[in-house]
Amino acid sequence: MKPFKSHRGIAAPLPKSNINTDLIVPARYLTRARKEGFDDALFADLRSEADGTADPNFVLNQPPFDAATILVTGDNFGCGSSREHAVWSLADYGFRVVIAPSFADIFHGNSLQNGLLVIPTPQATVNELCTKMSETPGTEITVDLDSQTVVCGNLSYTFDIDPYRKECLLNGLSETADTLRRLTEIKTFEGRHGKSHPWLTAPN
Amino acid sequence: MGKTIFEKIWAENSVMERPDGATLLFVDRHIVHDATSQGFDKMEAEGHSLRRPDLTFGLADHYVATGNSAAQRKPNFDQMVNRLEAESKRWGFDSFGPGKSKQGIVHVAGPELGITLPGCVLVCGDSHTATHGALGALAFGIGASEIAHVLATQTIWQRKPKQMRVTIDGTLDQNVTAKDLILALIGKIGAGGGTGHVIEYAGSAIRGLSMEGRLTVCNMSIEAGARTGMIAPDETTISYLEGRDYAPRGDVWDRAVAHWRTLISDDDAVFDCEVSMHSSEIAPMVTWGTSPMDVLPITGAVPAPSIADNDDERKRIAHALDYMGLTAGMQLTDIAIDRAFIGSCTNGRIEDLRAAATIAKGRKAQVPAFVTPGSGQVKAQAEAEGLDRIFTDAGFEWTDPGCSMCVAMNGDLVPPGERCASSSNRNFEGRQGRGSRTHLLSPAMAAAAAVTGHLADVRKL
Numbered sequence: 001m002k003p004f005k006s007h008r009g010i011a012a013p014l015p016k017s018n019i020n021t022d023l024i025v026p027a028r029y030l031t032r033a034r035k036e037g038f039d040d041a042l043f044a045d046l047r048s049e050a051d052g053t054a055d056p057n058f059v060l061n062q063p064p065f066d067a068a069t070i071l072v073t074g075d076n077f078g079c080g081s082s083r084e085h086a087v088w089s090l091a092d093y094g095f096r097v098v099i100a101p102s103f104a105d106i107f108h109g110n111s112l113q114n115g116l117l118v119i120p121t122p123q124a125t126v127n128e129l130c131t132k133m134s135e136t137p138g139t140e141i142t143v144d145l146d147s148q149t150v151v152c153g154n155l156s157y158t159f160d161i162d163p164y165r166k167e168c169l170l171n172g173l174s175e176t177a178d179t180l181r182r183l184t185e186i187k188t189f190e191g192r193h194g195k196s197h198p199w200l201t202a203p204n
Numbered sequence: 205m206g207k208t209i210f211e212k213i214w215a216e217n218s219v220m221e222r223p224d225g226a227t228l229l230f231v232d233r234h235i236v237h238d239a240t241s242q243g244f245d246k247m248e249a250e251g252h253s254l255r256r257p258d259l260t261f262g263l264a265d266h267y268v269a270t271g272n273s274a275a276q277r278k279p280n281f282d283q284m285v286n287r288l289e290a291e292s293k294r295w296g297f298d299s300f301g302p303g304k305s306k307q308g309i310v311h312v313a314g315p316e317l318g319i320t321l322p323g324c325v326l327v328c329g330d331s332h333t334a335t336h337g338a339l340g341a342l343a344f345g346i347g348a349s350e351i352a353h354v355l356a357t358q359t360i361w362q363r364k365p366k367q368m369r370v371t372i373d374g375t376l377d378q379n380v381t382a383k384d385l386i387l388a389l390i391g392k393i394g395a396g397g398g399t400g401h402v403i404e405y406a407g408s409a410i411r412g413l414s415m416e417g418r419l420t421v422c423n424m425s426i427e428a429g430a431r432t433g434m435i436a437p438d439e440t441t442i443s444y445l446e447g448r449d450y451a452p453r454g455d456v457w458d459r460a461v462a463h464w465r466t467l468i469s470d471d472d473a474v475f476d477c478e479v480s481m482h483s484s485e486i487a488p489m490v491t492w493g494t495s496p497m498d499v500l501p502i503t504g505a506v507p508a509p510s511i512a513d514n515d516d517e518r519k520r521i522a523h524a525l526d527y528m529g530l531t532a533g534m535q536l537t538d539i540a541i542d543r544a545f546i547g548s549c550t551n552g553r554i555e556d557l558r559a560a561a562t563i564a565k566g567r568k569a570q571v572p573a574f575v576t577p578g579s580g581q582v583k584a585q586a587e588a589e590g591l592d593r594i595f596t597d598a599g600f601e602w603t604d605p606g607c608s609m610c611v612a613m614n615g616d617l618v619p620p621g622e623r624c625a626s627s628s629n630r631n632f633e634g635r636q637g638r639g640s641r642t643h644l645l646s647p648a649m650a651a652a653a654a655v656t657g658h659l660a661d662v663r664k665l
């Protein structure tokens with residue numbers, strides 16, 4: 001995983017609630033292997049019209065937002081299907097940070113496992129950020145993970161993050177390798193669980 | 205203080221805790237399907253191998269050809285299906301692909317094969333994994349990175365979610381189904397109403413549901429934003445499981461049943477949040493918008509954006525009406541449809557097909573209508589009961605089992621601008637194909653729409 005320490009970049013506003021993962025990456029892209037990349041799949045049906053031409057009204061088609069690396073959006077972002085492709089498409093497109101009042105649970109977990117920092121932020125602050133972005137397109141936001149702060153001009157705030165995820169993100173660590181270091185504990189548990197719940201550990 | 209079912213299972217499966225408060229849960233059942241190959245990619249890329257093939261099960265569903273629109277199929281769909289087969293051979297886990305009698309949608313076939321058991325922690329790379337909670341399992345959907353983690357370790361790190369209890373009392377009227385119940389609940393608490401929570405469904409209306417109905421209810425927990433849904437195991441659960449392929453037998457069965465009977469929330473258990481509803485609030489429901497919470501009784505009319513109490517919501521409703529091609533004030537029963545789809549992990553079980561067949565019998569479909577059984581076993585059972593004949597006589601197409609038009613990943617899709625009455629679970633923009641318009645409803649209501657050509661009140665047929 002690509003480490004995340006701090007990031008400064010242009011923010012794009014997409015102030016809509018309940019943006020689901022079908023919208024972030026439509027199902028037709030899902031047969032791709034991870035290494036082929038998903039940048040073109042991001043918001044595919046919002047970015048272009050049915051005939052494939054770019055929709056000029058969509059924020060990511062408008063400069064300077066086309067160079068955005070931070071997305072500021074509405075609550076319950078990433079709801080719906082558990083497809084991790086949604087995170088890959090945001091990351092492959094170039095986004096490093098998503099700021100929203102709330103994130104759907106599965107999306108939230110998927111993001112942090114892929115080096116995409118999601119920052120739950122009160123609605124009022126999100127509104128302020130959006131106002132700044134529309135008044136001054138190209139407004140940059142600075143995010144520092146170590147100090148857990150977001151700075152945008154004269155506005156700054158701190159955010160919460162699970163300390164373990166923070167550690168993994170800062171160091172680009174894979175959780176699986178970390179868990180396998182605890183294999184002895186897992187095996188001990190399996191032995192005990194097998195005795196108390198034989199119907200679970202030895203299916204017919 | 206007493207414990208909830210959720211807390212009991214959580215404690216039984218906790219391997220250890222991390223200083224940050226995350227718990228390492230042992231995974232008793234991991235189901236992989238044909239759209240989870242990227243999890244295997246990631247496991248291998250990190251140099252790991254499958255730890256517990258005996259606790260891993262494969263079911264092909266998303267990309268399986270179901271026989272409707274062969275014209276839309278692409279070779280990479282078969283690659284996805286074949287890839288699952290190849291992984292199962294390579295690592296040595298049981299897997300059921302197309303044409304096998306045990307194949308089916310993970311959330312239909314898993315419980316049906318007895319892979320899902322009360323009290324087990326079950327995960328699958330699909331958000332509707334909540335379905336399995338209907339048997340009293342702790343079941344949730346995971347992403348590709350987590351799939352790789354489970355494949356390599358048979359465990360998953362989780363933070364304890366909050367708990368919500370939804371109590372629904374009363375008896376559902378005839379032609380009011382589990383689907384109507386869950387749609388009504390989502391309408392009440394909203395698409396984000398359960399975010400961060402595990403929902404336990406309780407009350408006499410839930411107890412009175414068959415296992416099929418309970419699976420339908422838990423299936424859509426995710427549409428209310430919940431991490432998962434659960435129902436305490438009882439006699440319905442135990443008799444449903446007895447004799448199923450992977451269910452325990454003999455002495456082990458007896459021990460299991462004795463344990464399952466303890467999986468109830470204690471009287472003094474505390475939930476973070478309680479919601480209650482009465483069955484009398486529930487009628488046959490249908491969605492009019494692009495979120496499952498955009499739902500009303502079929503007797504209603506399309507709402508105006510002005511019903512919303514804030515600007516964002518007014519905009520959202522206006523946009524949804526525009527996308528759906530509807531005008532405020534229109535009676536729901538006046539909405540003409542172009543297609544009907546009966547199937548999916550929400551409503552592709554035998555009871556669902558029976559309910560739809562009752563309506564289809566002796567009538568004629570006015571629009572193209574597909575009936576896609578949720579599994580090979582459902583299909584065989586339906587054919588044994590003659591349901592396939594009832595459907596084909598009524599002009600419905602009877603297909604092979606799979607996800608099909610629920611997600612439009614196998615080539616079966618709703619063409620742009622067309623309107624589909626669908627027994628599935630998501631009416632998002634583009635869900636059934638680009639530009640598709642979806643109305644969610646129960647299987648009987650979908651059949652009623654098919655035979656009348658418009659959304660219709662099943663009670664009036």
Ligand code: SF4
Binds near residue numbers: 611
């Ligand atoms: S039937 Fe639909 S919702 Fe269910 S697993 Fe398949 S695609 Fe997902």
